Amino acid sequence: xxxxxxxxxxxxxxxESEQHILNFLDSVDSYLILMETLSSxxxxxxxxxxxxxxxxxxxxxxSALFDLKSHHxxxxxxxxxxxxxxxxxxxxxxxxxxxYSEEAKFxxxxxxxxxSDGPRHQHQELQEKRRDGGxxxxxxxxxxxxxxxxxxxxFGTLVSPKLRATQLSFETALEMLVEISNTRAxxxxxxxxxxxxxxxxx
Amino acid sequence: MANKPQIRTSSSALIAMIADEDTITGxxxxxxxxxxxxxxxxYLIVDSKTTVKQIEEAFxxxxxxxxxxxxxxxxxxxxMIRFLVDSYNKPIPAILEIPSKDHPYDPAHDSVLSRVxxxxxxxxxxxxxx
Numbered sequence: 001x002x003x004x005x006x007x008x009x010x011x012x013x014x015x016e017s018e019q020h021i022l023n024f025l026d027s028v029d030s031y032l033i034l035m036e037t038l039s040s041x042x043x044x045x046x047x048x049x050x051x052x053x054x055x056x057x058x059x060x061x062x063s064a065l066f067d068l069k070s071h072h073x074x075x076x077x078x079x080x081x082x083x084x085x086x087x088x089x090x091x092x093x094x095x096x097x098x099x100y101s102e103e104a105k106f107x108x109x110x111x112x113x114x115x116s117d118g119p120r121h122q123h124q125e126l127q128e129k130r131r132d133g134g135x136x137x138x139x140x141x142x143x144x145x146x147x148x149x150x151x152x153x154x155f156g157t158l159v160s161p162k163l164r165a166t167q168l169s170f171e172t173a174l175e176m177l178v179e180i181s182n183t184r185a186x187x188x189x190x191x192x193x194x195x196x197x198x199x200x201x202x
Numbered sequence: 203m204a205n206k207p208q209i210r211t212s213s214s215a216l217i218a219m220i221a222d223e224d225t226i227t228g229x230x231x232x233x234x235x236x237x238x239x240x241x242x243x244x245y246l247i248v249d250s251k252t253t254v255k256q257i258e259e260a261f262x263x264x265x266x267x268x269x270x271x272x273x274x275x276x277x278x279x280x281x282m283i284r285f286l287v288d289s290y291n292k293p294i295p296a297i298l299e300i301p302s303k304d305h306p307y308d309p310a311h312d313s314v315l316s317r318v319x320x321x322x323x324x325x326x327x328x329x330x331x332x
Binding site for chain 1: 214215216217223224225226227228229230231232233234235236237238239241243244247271272274293294296298300301303306307309312314315317318321
C-alpha cells in the first residue's frame with residue numbers, strides 16, 4: 001500500500017518536472033518570437049525616422065534638439081513584484097492615479113490663488129473638474145494626443161507625417177518590450193524551477 | 203470587488219536606454235524620456251566618441267536607481283561591457299538587449315539565453331542520463 005502511494009507520488013513528481021520543462025521551453029520559444037517581432041518593429045521605426053530626417057533635414061531631427069529641461073516621462077512602467085510583472089502606462093492618462101492626484105493638487109493650488117466667488121464656489125468647481133477628469137475615455141485619448149504632440153514639438157511645430165509614423169512604430173516596439181520583459185521573467189522563473197527539480201532528482 | 207486579492211504594485215517607474223542616437227530618438231518620441239531636477243537623463247546616447255567607461259558608469263547608475271524598472275541596451279553596446287551585463291542577476295530592473303540598425307539581434311550573445319543554455323548543452327543531457 002505504502003509502495004503504491006510512493007509510486008503515485010513519484011509519478012506526480014515526474015509529471016510536475018515535465019510540466020516545468022514544457023513551461024521553460026514555451027517561455028524560450030515566446031522570447032525568441034517576440035525578439036524577432038521587436039526587430040521588425042524597430043526596423044520599421046528606423047526606416048520611418050530616416051525618411052523623416054530626409055524630408056525635414058538632418059538639422060531638424062537630431063539629438064541636439066532633445067529637451068533637456070526638467071520633465072517627467074509620459075510613458076512609464078508599473079511593476080508588480082510577484083514575478084515580477086510589468087505593465088506599460090502610455091502617455092500618462094488621466095486614469096493614472098499618481099498623475100491625476102498631482103494634477104488635482106495643481107488645480108487646487110491654482111484655484112486657491114484665484115480671486116473668485118469664494119471658497120464654496122472654488123470647491124464646487126474642483127469637484128466638477130474631478131468628476132469630469134476621470135470619467136470619459138475620449139478625455140484619455142485627448143490626453144494621449146496632447147502628450148504625443150508635445151513630444152513631437154521637440155522637433156518643431158510642423159513635422160513630417162513620417163515622424164508621426166516613427167512615433168507610432170516605437171510605441172509598438174515599447175509594448176513588445178514590456179511583453180518581452182514579462183516573458184523574460186517567466187523564462188527565468190521556469191528555469192529556476194527546472195534547476196530545482198534537477199537538484200532534487202540528484 | 204471587496205474580495206479581490208491585493209496586488210503589490212509600485213508607483214510608475216522609468217525605462218532607461220543605452221543605445222545609438224536613432225534608437226534613443228525613437229523611444230523619446232514614444233514618451234519615455236525623463237530629465238530630473240539635476241538635469242540627469244534616463245538615457246545615454248552611444249556614438250563613436252563614447253568610451254567603455256562611460257557606458258559602464260551609465261549601466262551601473264541605471265541598474266542601481268530605484269525609479270528604473272527596465273534598462274534597454276543595444277546588443278552591440280552590451281557586448282562592450284559583456285562581463286558587467288552577464289554578472290547582473292537582479293529581477294528589477296530587467297535588462298533587455300535590443301538590436302540596432304547595424305547590428306541585428308544575436309540570440310547567442312543574449313545574457314538571458316546564455317544563462318539558460320546550459321540546459322540545452324550535451325554535458326547537461328549526459329549528466330541527466332547517468
